[in-house]
Amino acid sequence: MTIFEKIAAREIPAKIIWEDDDAIAFHDVNPQAPVHVLIVPKKIIPRLAEATKSDAAILGKLLLTAAELAKKLELTNGYRVVINNGPDAGESVPHLHVHLLGKRALAWPPG
Numbered sequence: 386m387t388i389f390e391k392i393a394a395r396e397i398p399a400k401i402i403w404e405d406d407d408a409i410a411f412h413d414v415n416p417q418a419p420v421h422v423l424i425v426p427k428k429i430i431p432r433l434a435e436a437t438k439s440d441a442a443i444l445g446k447l448l449l450t451a452a453e454l455a456k457k458l459e460l461t462n463g464y465r466v467v468i469n470n471g472p473d474a475g476e477s478v479p480h481l482h483v484h485l486l487g488k489r490a491l492a493w494p495p496g
């Protein structure tokens with residue numbers, strides 16, 4: 386099981402803020418901004434590069450959920466949505482996840 390499957394199964398603790406049958410959202414254990422939430426599909430897609438057309442609905446749902454959670458978390462001054470894919474992007478958990486970051490000004494380009 387991936388770390389994120391274990392969180393969804395309540396085998397390891399996390400600050401879960403939202404969940405439905407398809408996905409779960411919780412605060413990142415190593416936050417890079419005052420708000421740093423991960424939105425994770427329950428279907429195990431290792432990374433974006435391995436998603437297929439059959440995953441279109443869940444991919445869309447992850448982004449719409451990010452926007453809904455940004456509203457709920459009052460990220461009124463803006464926020465960033467990130468997917469790290471592979472070694473050059475710093476991907477560390479091989480279970481697709483969307484990062485939602487906010488409540489501070491974020492530099493561009495990223496490091």
Ligand code: DGP
Pocket residue numbers: 388397399400411412413414415423468469475476477478479
């Ligand atoms: P990435 O580098 O894109 O693969 O991001 C993985 C993120 O997952 C990273 O920001 C830290 C977070 N993370 C890793 N292990 C845990 C955990 O056990 N609990 C929580 N809440 N977050 C975790």
